[in-house]
Amino acid sequence: MRRLLALVIVALAPMGPALADETAELIGDVERGERLFQQCRSCHQIGAGADNRIGPHLNGIFGRTAGALDGFRYSRSMERAFGDGLIWDLRTLDAYIENPRALISGTRMSYRGMADPQDRMDLLAFLRDNTASPQDIPESAPTAVRREVDLPPEILAIVGDVAYGEYLASECLTCHRRDGGDEGIPSITHWPEEDFVIAMHAYKRKLRPHPVMQMMAGRLNDEEIAALAAYFAALD
Amino acid sequence: MTLNRRGFLGAAAAASALAAPMVRAQARPRVVVVGGGAGGATAARYIAKDSQGAIDVTLIEPTRTYYTCFFSNLYIGGFRELSSIAHTYGTLAAEYGINVVHDWAVGVDRDARTVTLAGGGVVGYDKLVLSPGIDFVDGAVPGWDLSAQGRMPHAYKAGTQSELLKRQIMAMPEGGTYVMVAPPNPYRCPPGPYERISMVAHHLKTNNPTAKIIIADPKAKFSKQALFEEGWQKHYSGMIERIGPDFGGENVSVNPADMTVDIDGEVINADVVNVIPAQKAGAICDAAGLTEGNWAPVDGHSMVSRMDENVYILGDATNQGDMPKSGFSANSQAKAAAMAIRGALTGSRVFPAKYSNTCWSLIAPEDGIKVGAAYEPTAEKIASVSSFVSQTGEDAALRKTTYEESLGWYAGITADMFG
Ligand SMILES: Cc1cc2nc3c(=O)[nH]c(=O)nc-3n(C[C@H](O)[C@H](O)[C@H](O)COP(=O)(O)OP(=O)(O)OC[C@H]3O[C@@H](n4cnc5c(N)ncnc54)[C@H](O)[C@@H]3O)c2cc1C
Numbered sequence: 001m002r003r004l005l006a007l008v009i010v011a012l013a014p015m016g017p018a019l020a021d022e023t024a025e026l027i028g029d030v031e032r033g034e035r036l037f038q039q040c041r042s043c044h045q046i047g048a049g050a051d052n053r054i055g056p057h058l059n060g061i062f063g064r065t066a067g068a069l070d071g072f073r074y075s076r077s078m079e080r081a082f083g084d085g086l087i088w089d090l091r092t093l094d095a096y097i098e099n100p101r102a103l104i105s106g107t108r109m110s111y112r113g114m115a116d117p118q119d120r121m122d123l124l125a126f127l128r129d130n131t132a133s134p135q136d137i138p139e140s141a142p143t144a145v146r147r148e149v150d151l152p153p154e155i156l157a158i159v160g161d162v163a164y165g166e167y168l169a170s171e172c173l174t175c176h177r178r179d180g181g182d183e184g185i186p187s188i189t190h191w192p193e194e195d196f197v198i199a200m201h202a203y204k205r206k207l208r209p210h211p212v213m214q215m216m217a218g219r220l221n222d223e224e225i226a227a228l229a230a231y232f233a234a235l236d
Numbered sequence: 237m238t239l240n241r242r243g244f245l246g247a248a249a250a251a252s253a254l255a256a257p258m259v260r261a262q263a264r265p266r267v268v269v270v271g272g273g274a275g276g277a278t279a280a281r282y283i284a285k286d287s288q289g290a291i292d293v294t295l296i297e298p299t300r301t302y303y304t305c306f307f308s309n310l311y312i313g314g315f316r317e318l319s320s321i322a323h324t325y326g327t328l329a330a331e332y333g334i335n336v337v338h339d340w341a342v343g344v345d346r347d348a349r350t351v352t353l354a355g356g357g358v359v360g361y362d363k364l365v366l367s368p369g370i371d372f373v374d375g376a377v378p379g380w381d382l383s384a385q386g387r388m389p390h391a392y393k394a395g396t397q398s399e400l401l402k403r404q405i406m407a408m409p410e411g412g413t414y415v416m417v418a419p420p421n422p423y424r425c426p427p428g429p430y431e432r433i434s435m436v437a438h439h440l441k442t443n444n445p446t447a448k449i450i451i452a453d454p455k456a457k458f459s460k461q462a463l464f465e466e467g468w469q470k471h472y473s474g475m476i477e478r479i480g481p482d483f484g485g486e487n488v489s490v491n492p493a494d495m496t497v498d499i500d501g502e503v504i505n506a507d508v509v510n511v512i513p514a515q516k517a518g519a520i521c522d523a524a525g526l527t528e529g530n531w532a533p534v535d536g537h538s539m540v541s542r543m544d545e546n547v548y549i550l551g552d553a554t555n556q557g558d559m560p561k562s563g564f565s566a567n568s569q570a571k572a573a574a575m576a577i578r579g580a581l582t583g584s585r586v587f588p589a590k591y592s593n594t595c596w597s598l599i600a601p602e603d604g605i606k607v608g609a610a611y612e613p614t615a616e617k618i619a620s621v622s623s624f625v626s627q628t629g630e631d632a633a634l635r636k637t638t639y640e641e642s643l644g645w646y647a648g649i650t651a652d653m654f655g
Contacts, residue, residue, distance in 0.1 A: 080637060082633060083633045083634055083636060083637030083638075084634065084637060085631070085633075085634055163585055164585075164587060166286075167571070167575055167587050168587075168590075170282065171568065171571070171590060171592060173648065173651075173652050174564060174567050174568065174592075174645070174648055174649050174652055175594075175641075175644060175645045175648045175649070176648060177644075177647060177648050177651055178651065178652075179651070181644075181647060181648075181651075182644075183640075183643060183644050183647055184640040184641050184642070184643040184644025184645070184647070185641055185644030185645065185648065211608075211624035212594055212606070212608060212624065212641075214624075215592070215609075215610050215622050215623070215624055216592070216610070218610075218622060219590070219610055219621065219622065
């Protein structure tokens with residue numbers, strides 16, 4: 001059996017402060033990953049002669065900038081990620097495959113996500129094997145695989161204080177329009193609260209690359225994010 | 237609660253309505269906002285909107301059309317029409333029930349809690365908000381005073397000044413010379429003069445490529461300097477010469493009659509002279525006795541004046557700490573003040589103030605950059621807690637995204653100010 005030689009640090013703890021609890025492990029089982037890729041094959045090709053189909057081809061995906069293939073029509077959100085310079089690495093791919101919208105809210109990839117961390121690691125081992133020259137990817141480059149967007153249920157369950165959300169939201173409305181206009185800056189009104197919370201945490205943890213939003217989200221705590229999600233969801 | 241808009245839009249009508257004897261025990265607490273710009277319009281709108289009629293809000297602003305300084309450089313560069321940066325107060329009056337009075341505030345009696353208008357009216361307040369922006373320091377550039385602004389425009393208050401400057405640049409003879417006299421710190425919009433230079437250069441490169449741009453600058457360093465200089469090198473190589481203080485850039489006088497600029501003894505014949513003088517708080521702050529030096533000191537927890545608990549001061553006029561004088565900052569401060577004022581007058585909940593700022597600048601078509609920071613109040617000042625800035629060498633896609641964001645921001649902030 002082919003096993004990827006890459007050694008990476010995989011976080012075993014679910015997330016949060018316990019992240020320090022990390023051990024070295026193999027990234028995953030390439031053969032198992034190949035079988036899991038069946039879930040992607042209906043849209044994506046990989047390997048010799050791969051071409052764009054419903055989704056872009058995935059050759060050389062490690063190190064590629066998101067939304068970078070000429071000749072494939074990406075969603076606006078993916079184009080923005082390209083503009084922001086989001087690079088596909090172990091961490092960002094893991095997050096995208098786990099829950100595509102956590103990383104790219106308006107993505108056209110209608111794939112529900114792969115929940116099991118081990119499945120994702122096996123799949124990523126397979127994808128990485130199909131990167132033209134995997135030896136050029138420094139073995140230890142993507143150091144810690146953190147469960148970035150797999151938020152514990154307690155965080156998702158926080159009920160937002162709408163009055164507080166209203167004040168906090170006033171800061172957002174300098175850029176994001178209340179009427180949902182999305183010229184230049186995406187609309188954030190009427191989102192499912194959970195998607196909103198996940199997107200904000202993806203900025204907070206610097207998984208999404210945008211510096212303004214990293215700064216905005218960086219100083220909000222879990223309650224404040226919940227309050228904002230509740231406020232923007234309820235806006236009339 | 238909606239007031240009759242017509243009755244309040246005219247200064248004369250308003251003055252007569254307001255000149256009635258003051259009654260202290262009014263039904264609703266009264267907030268008067270002086271200045272309908274980035275700080276004042278936002279504050280008036282948030283107080284009216286969030287108090288849902290419980291507070292009577294009067295906005296005093298002399299002009300019927302407010303031209304945003306932000307994006308006025310893009311107008312000069314040919315990226316926007318003047319009409320696209322013009323805003324009026326109709327929605328604030330009609331939909332938010334704000335009494336919009338088009339007049340100048342000329343005095344504040346802080347004991348009686350009244351504001352006197354140039355038209356003779358007197359308006360009483362429980363809480364006063366001052367957001368008058370900037371005025372220029374007299375004698376800051378020898379040879380220049382306000383009477384020279386028709387020949388040597390500042391274009392640092394937008395509208396007719398921006399139009400004039402643009403006209404002059406368009407009329408420059410082939411190979412002519414544009415000189416900017418840049419201001420010393422602190423001043424409105426730290427990257428503003430340099431974005432202006434970029435826009436002037438863009439226009440000249442396209443229409444008058446042998447023209448020259450000279451900046452006389454009293455500052456050793458300026459905002460986003462590395463980014464601007466990289467961009468100038470890339471897009472406008474050889475066009476722009478900046479004379480810093482080490483070469484006499486702070487030793488400047490002008491002669492509007494013969495259109496010359498003297499930089500440290502060297503006299504330059506110029507076709508356009510854009511004088512941006514040193515700045516101070518809008519004069520009403522001084523008239524109200526609320527300044528210390530050139531600016532009005534405030535407590536960053538709520539933007540309340542350090543000299544009067546019933547007066548809140550916003551935006552460029554203030555001395556608050558680390559925030560730059562920008563439209564974004566003024567808008568951000570207005571929300572904290574609005575919340576504090578509502579809390580004081582109606583007992584609504586007050587949360588800890590948070591502030592932020594982002595300033596975008598356009599260097600060339602689709603080559604946008606940005607700088608920003610988040611702030612929190614401490615006992616002494618509003619302090620920066622985290623920040624970011626665009627990097628040199630960024631690729632074209634990121635610069636384009638950044639420019640597009642600035643368009644989104646403009647739509648967002650102007651909707652946030654004017655409804
Ligand atoms: C060229 C240029 C580019 C800029 N670009 C940006 C940018 O990209 N982003 C950004 O965030 N900021 C930018 N700014 C800065 C921004 O315009 C100001 O910081 C902002 O307008 C400050 O808001 P303010 O409320 O303090 O004052 P203002 O917006 O100037 O409003 C003051 C208002 O008060 C009124 N007023 C004054 N005195 C009285 C009185 N006595 N009675 C009644 N009314 C009075 C005036 O008529 C005016 O309408 C730029 C500025 C310039 C000059």
